[in-house]
Amino acid sequence: MESKKRQRASYAAALAAVTALLLTACGSSSTGAANNGGGSAGAFPTSGTGEVHIYNWTDYIDPDQITAFTKETGIKVVLDTFDSNETALAKLQSGATGYDVVFPSDYMVKQMIELKLLQKIDVTTFPNGGGLKTTMQGVYWDPKREYSAPWMYGTTGIACNTKAEPKCANIKSWHDWFTVGLPKMDSLKDQTEVVSAALRATGVAAADLCTTDKSKYSAAADLLKGFKPAVIDSDSGIERVIAGTSNVRMAWNGSTHRMTEKVPSVEYIYPSEGLNLWADNMVVPVGAPDLDNAKIFINWMMDPKNAAAESNFTGYDNGIVGSDAFMNASMKSDPAVVVPADKMALISPTPACDQAARDLYTQVFTTWLGEQ
Amino acid sequence: MTVAQTEKAKTKLKIEGRPGQTSPWLASPTVIFLFAVIGIPLAITVIYSLLDRAKIGMGVVWTFNPKAYKDLFVIENLDGTTGLDTRYLKVMWNSFKYSGITTIVTIVLSIPIAMWIATRAESKRNILVAAVTLPFWISILIRTYGLRQIIDDNGPIGWIMHKVGDANYHIIYTPIATVIGLIYVFLPFMILPIYASAERFDFRYAEAAYDLGAKRWTVFRRIVIPAIRPGIYAGIALVFIPALGSFLQSDMLGGGKTNMIANVIALNFGQARNWPFGCALSVFLILITLLFVWIIRKLGARTGTEVKLI
Numbered sequence: 001m002e003s004k005k006r007q008r009a010s011y012a013a014a015l016a017a018v019t020a021l022l023l024t025a026c027g028s029s030s031t032g033a034a035n036n037g038g039g040s041a042g043a044f045p046t047s048g049t050g051e052v053h054i055y056n057w058t059d060y061i062d063p064d065q066i067t068a069f070t071k072e073t074g075i076k077v078v079l080d081t082f083d084s085n086e087t088a089l090a091k092l093q094s095g096a097t098g099y100d101v102v103f104p105s106d107y108m109v110k111q112m113i114e115l116k117l118l119q120k121i122d123v124t125t126f127p128n129g130g131g132l133k134t135t136m137q138g139v140y141w142d143p144k145r146e147y148s149a150p151w152m153y154g155t156t157g158i159a160c161n162t163k164a165e166p167k168c169a170n171i172k173s174w175h176d177w178f179t180v181g182l183p184k185m186d187s188l189k190d191q192t193e194v195v196s197a198a199l200r201a202t203g204v205a206a207a208d209l210c211t212t213d214k215s216k217y218s219a220a221a222d223l224l225k226g227f228k229p230a231v232i233d234s235d236s237g238i239e240r241v242i243a244g245t246s247n248v249r250m251a252w253n254g255s256t257h258r259m260t261e262k263v264p265s266v267e268y269i270y271p272s273e274g275l276n277l278w279a280d281n282m283v284v285p286v287g288a289p290d291l292d293n294a295k296i297f298i299n300w301m302m303d304p305k306n307a308a309a310e311s312n313f314t315g316y317d318n319g320i321v322g323s324d325a326f327m328n329a330s331m332k333s334d335p336a337v338v339v340p341a342d343k344m345a346l347i348s349p350t351p352a353c354d355q356a357a358r359d360l361y362t363q364v365f366t367t368w369l370g371e372q
Numbered sequence: 373m374t375v376a377q378t379e380k381a382k383t384k385l386k387i388e389g390r391p392g393q394t395s396p397w398l399a400s401p402t403v404i405f406l407f408a409v410i411g412i413p414l415a416i417t418v419i420y421s422l423l424d425r426a427k428i429g430m431g432v433v434w435t436f437n438p439k440a441y442k443d444l445f446v447i448e449n450l451d452g453t454t455g456l457d458t459r460y461l462k463v464m465w466n467s468f469k470y471s472g473i474t475t476i477v478t479i480v481l482s483i484p485i486a487m488w489i490a491t492r493a494e495s496k497r498n499i500l501v502a503a504v505t506l507p508f509w510i511s512i513l514i515r516t517y518g519l520r521q522i523i524d525d526n527g528p529i530g531w532i533m534h535k536v537g538d539a540n541y542h543i544i545y546t547p548i549a550t551v552i553g554l555i556y557v558f559l560p561f562m563i564l565p566i567y568a569s570a571e572r573f574d575f576r577y578a579e580a581a582y583d584l585g586a587k588r589w590t591v592f593r594r595i596v597i598p599a600i601r602p603g604i605y606a607g608i609a610l611v612f613i614p615a616l617g618s619f620l621q622s623d624m625l626g627g628g629k630t631n632m633i634a635n636v637i638a639l640n641f642g643q644a645r646n647w648p649f650g651c652a653l654s655v656f657l658i659l660i661t662l663l664f665v666w667i668i669r670k671l672g673a674r675t676g677t678e679v680k681l682i
Contacts, residue, residue, distance in 0.1 A: 084642055084643070086430065086641075086642045086643060086645065087642070089429060089430050090430045090431075093429055093430050093431060111428055111429055114428055114429075115428060115429050189628045190643070191639075191643045191644070192643070214450045214451070214452065215450070215451075217450050218450035218451060221450060230545060230627065231545045231627040231628065231629070232627060232628035232629050233623075233627060233628045243524075243526055244526070245524065245525055245526060245544075355425075355427060355428070358644075358645065359646075360450075362639075362643070362644040362646070363450070364450075365643075365644075366459060366636070366639070366644075367459060369628075369629070369631055370459045370462060370463065370631065372629035372630075372631075
């Protein structure tokens with residue numbers, strides 16, 4: 001399985017969504033109880049008993065860290081996993097209340113706040129709340145960090161095995177990527193990533209990726225028409241690159257780091273039109289059984305040492321100041337993980353579009369899949 | 373006999389009805405269960421397909437909107453024009469094609485296997501039937517992962533093909549891989565009903581046909597096939613219909629490129645977040661499936677063999 005996360009678009013996700021549909025007759029009307037705004041009052045809890053129920057991406061938390069957390073705090077961790085933001089949303093919206101800490105991505109946090117699914121926890125008042133990197137403050141999905149604490153973040157670019165396929169080193173842009181036509185090329189199966197990259201390649205600015213101008217999507221669709229990768233798949237990328245069945249791949253930077261560990265000739269390409277930055281978060285849903293344990297857990301994970309341990313496990317950078325000191329040397333020296341200064345300007349948040357734009361994304365993506 | 377006794381006898385008679393029959397209320401747990409696991413989800417699917425989707429998040433809002441059905445066939449092009457949307461019809465056609473090929477190949481493979489099992493000694497037959505069901509002991513997900521390793525370019529088959537000189541061997545992530553996956557998964561569902569028919573076949577008929585001068589092919593065509601036809605029809609129903617709705621094989625073995633209808637349904641419940649449209653696609657699939665059940669029953673009726681599916 002690829003990446004310690006991000007096996008989006010998978011059948012399991014769909015199954016879970018269908019199950020959620022079948023189990024809830026009331027669909028979107030169940031937005032849960034009113035916001036529990038009083039959660040942040042009082043002194044910060046320091047020790048706990050019982051359990052903390054966490055709901056995280058598949059293979060996205062270090063099991064050794066869970067053991068260490070239990071040892072230090074006396075709180076047992078119960079882990080459940082999801083494999084796409086949509087799965088997690090469907091579950092919370094269907095009224096599941098068994099979770100204390102959930103790990104949604106940026107745009108999903110925004111939606112969950114709008115749907116009143118999250119509790120206000122005021123992360124900046126936590127003992128470790130002062131240690132957020134500036135890039136992880138004032139974020140669009142939660143400007144004051146009232147609801148969400150940072151977890152891992154990363155970018156979506158291109159992994160290229162320069163030894164097995166020297167021509168892929170010539171890929172400098174998304175436009176190159178969509179037109180180069182190399183063998184053993186893989187794409188992610190993710191409509192936001194594929195369509196936003198095609199929009200960027202046809203000249204749409206980062207700030208304009210949620211446009212509803214149909215002519216922009218028309219140009220992107222035309223570009224995609226000639227793009228026929230060998231595989232369209234969001235999982236198994238790491239194993240395929242290591243096995244040599246794939247040499248060029250649209251990939252997350254953390255996955256690329258893990259490829260590089262096994263195949264040193266794999267490089268991470270920052271396309272010149274820019275690339276998406278996604279950031280995952282820790283949030284507390286309304287109806288969490290144990291708010292104190294949730295806060296203890298989140299605060300513990302925001303300790304620089306623990307955040308670094310999670311980065312070493314996942315291959316992604318985290319949002320905590322001072323964690324670099326505890327990170328593996330191979331992580332710190334990998335330009336896939338630590339964004340080089342001259343590439344900083346290329347990065348912009350993954351577009352969080354409204355329904356109208358999302359529908360256009362879906363239309364372009366479905367048409368492209370149908371042309372394969 | 374007193375009045376009370378007569379009443380009692382009457383009541384008893386009423387409950388018992390025919391010999392061996394008990395109160396129909398005893399069936400209520402089954403009826404309730406079927407209603408809960410089939411009736412309610414089906415009703416939700418149909419109802420949701422006629423609603424608006426939620427503005428944000430997942431799910432639906434309770435306003436009537438049949439747009440999902442229009443979207444099945446009408447596309448609003450990016451240049452502002454509208455036209456016939458062939459995308460979903462194409463995907464449907466793909467599903468039909470792959471399921472059809474799967475059904476034909478499984479029939480061809482299953483008849484000799486089933487006949488062979490049916491002609492073994494009785495003690496051996498049970499072992500062989502158990503062997504056919506052996507794959508069910510392992511999760512379909514794991515088996516499909518396994519198949520992916522086996523038919524991969526770098527897998528054992530690829531290794532052999534390269535050794536014998538076929539350097540171009542490449543099956544994984546093509547429609548062929550999808551169909552291989554479907555055949556592999558559904559083969560037992562064809563073997564077992566054909567075997568059930570073949571087991572009841574009196575092979576003395578075949579001998580008699582030989583004695584009367586029939587050639588091998590004639591015996592097979594005119595004696596054996598009619599005898600196992602109910603099994604074949606049942607097998608078609610058990611293979612073709614579930615294959616239409618499968619999506620694991622096209623996703624994992626087809627490289628995500630050979631879309632079947634279930635893949636599109638999954639997309640709409642996930643990333644596209646269009647539950648009404650996902651439901652409309654499901655209803656579309658159900659209607660087509662029902663059409664096929666009806667056709668298979670008709671075929672059965674025409675040839676005088678009873679096919680009980682539902």
